[in-house]
Amino acid sequence: MSLPQDEYSRRRRQLMRLMGRDAIAVLPAAPTRVRNNDVEYNYRQDSDFHYLTGFDEPESVAVLAPGREGGEYILFVRERNPEREIWDGKRAGPDGAVKEHGADEAYPIGKLDEILPGLLASRERVYHTMGVYHDFDQRVVGWVNTLRSQARAGRHPPQEFAALDHVLHDMRLFKSSREIALMRRSAVIAARAHVRAMQFCRPGRTEYEVMAELLHEFHRHHADISYHPIVGGGANSCVLHYRDNNAALKDGDLLLIDAGCEFQFYASDITRTFPVNGRFSPEQRAVYEVVLAAQRAAFAEIYPGNHWNAPHDAAVRSITQGLVKIGLLKGRVPQLIKEGAYRQYFMHRTGHWLGMDVHDVGDYKVGDEWRVFEPGMALTVEPGVYIAAGSKAPKRFWNTGIRIEDDVIVTAKGHEVLTSDVPREADEIERLMAGA
Numbered sequence: 074m075s076l077p078q079d080e081y082s083r084r085r086r087q088l089m090r091l092m093g094r095d096a097i098a099v100l101p102a103a104p105t106r107v108r109n110n111d112v113e114y115n116y117r118q119d120s121d122f123h124y125l126t127g128f129d130e131p132e133s134v135a136v137l138a139p140g141r142e143g144g145e146y147i148l149f150v151r152e153r154n155p156e157r158e159i160w161d162g163k164r165a166g167p168d169g170a171v172k173e174h175g176a177d178e179a180y181p182i183g184k185l186d187e188i189l190p191g192l193l194a195s196r197e198r199v200y201h202t203m204g205v206y207h208d209f210d211q212r213v214v215g216w217v218n219t220l221r222s223q224a225r226a227g228r229h230p231p232q233e234f235a236a237l238d239h240v241l242h243d244m245r246l247f248k249s250s251r252e253i254a255l256m257r258r259s260a261v262i263a264a265r266a267h268v269r270a271m272q273f274c275r276p277g278r279t280e281y282e283v284m285a286e287l288l289h290e291f292h293r294h295h296a297d298i299s300y301h302p303i304v305g306g307g308a309n310s311c312v313l314h315y316r317d318n319n320a321a322l323k324d325g326d327l328l329l330i331d332a333g334c335e336f337q338f339y340a341s342d343i344t345r346t347f348p349v350n351g352r353f354s355p356e357q358r359a360v361y362e363v364v365l366a367a368q369r370a371a372f373a374e375i376y377p378g379n380h381w382n383a384p385h386d387a388a389v390r391s392i393t394q395g396l397v398k399i400g401l402l403k404g405r406v407p408q409l410i411k412e413g414a415y416r417q418y419f420m421h422r423t424g425h426w427l428g429m430d431v432h433d434v435g436d437y438k439v440g441d442e443w444r445v446f447e448p449g450m451a452l453t454v455e456p457g458v459y460i461a462a463g464s465k466a467p468k469r470f471w472n473t474g475i476r477i478e479d480d481v482i483v484t485a486k487g488h489e490v491l492t493s494d495v496p497r498e499a500d501e502i503e504r505l506m507a508g509a
């Protein structure tokens with residue numbers, strides 16, 4: 074179900090159009106990273122690099138030179154190496170980069186210093202993302218300096234560096250229909266994992282056993298995690314970035330699971346909160362309904378023409394009203410909102426862009442104004458209320474951390490929720506956990 078070559082070539086053409094014919098773009102693959110001693114983390118290509126190339130080997134560099142005779146798309150890649158390939162598997166090599174991966178020209182990565190200055194010469198602007206891969210930044214500056222030092226020999230160095238990420242990330246913000254299809258799949262797999270976790274959970278089981286259920290479901294659908302899952306029971310449900318996932322699950326506690334997968338480079342990001350024993354207590358249910366109402370209020374604000382912050386404003390309003398209703402805040406709603414009284418219980422924002430990165434790229438503001446929703450944008454909607462032990466709330470509410478998070482695409486008419494395959498209503502969750 075991966076993307077066809079023409080999706081990548083369309084992206085390259087679009088970027089080159091935006092850059093102009095006097096510019097050139099240079100971008101490196103992600104480096105491999107050591108986990109410990111001689112063991113590496115599983116390799117994950119840089120999102121921008123993959124977005125433009127679909128080429129997933131490390132030690133590669135992509136160059137886009139609009140209008141260049143002999144080819145606009147040049148890849149530098151590892152050479153074939155039969156000995157290394159016995160250990161690590163096949164490499165495309167320069168031939169494969171052209172024949173199988175759509176490059177117009179390809180060279181061994183070892184030739185980069187020799188060839189790149191020539192490609193930069195006579196271009197006015199170099200599109201490059203600064204500050205992500207520091208060693209590569211130095212090399213790009215070095216190539217330009219090489220050209221400057223040869224100016225008297227008639228070589229013309231580029232005069233300007235331009236932010237590649239700025240242009241590219243705006244492209245990535247708008248998902249094509251093929252990207253949306255992958256995001257739907259990623260969402261469905263993650264939803265199944267959450268259903269599985271609800272069915273598995275019971276008092277005496279542990280957070281890590283529940284995590285194992287999630288991972289099993291991801292991997293059996295050829296997906297991986299899109300971030301380390303949060304599986305937090307009881308007091309741990311109130312730790313926003315809880316990662317230990319090592320505690321036993323107790324009767325009467327809630328379990329908050331924030332887990333999503335990455336399928337073919339596209340992330341999902343779901344949170345569900347449910348009772349370990351399958352039945353919400355009255356206090357848990359009361360807070361749950363406050364969060365659910367806030368999520369509904371936020372969903373209603375997602376349609377083309379509305380602005381990025383409208384769902385958050387709606388969630389803040391709804392949570393403040395809800396907390397007043399159940400007695401956790403006292404006062405007039407408009408005043409409480411103004412004072413930010415909700416922040417003691419709801420201390421994060423209501424969502425973020427979603428795509429190849431779980432916290433996806435794209436500006437949230439244009440100048441001083443919030444960005445306006447347009448079809449093809451993808452985001453999460455994730456209000457929460459966290460009542461930690463020691464908070465001002467009555468003790469019977471303590472250790473109640475609830476977040477409900479779903480993934481949404483902006484459509485021409487409004488929005489599509491991608492993650493509805495996992496129950497969200499309290500009654501539905503109880504029914505599922507009862508085996509009904």
Ligand code: GLY
Pocket residue numbers: 300331332342425431455478
């Ligand atoms: N799992 C990260 C987030 O919800 O933003």
Ligand code: MN
Pocket residue numbers: 342424425453455478
């Ligand atoms: Mn999220």
Ligand code: MN
Pocket residue numbers: 331332342343344478
């Ligand atoms: Mn999340």
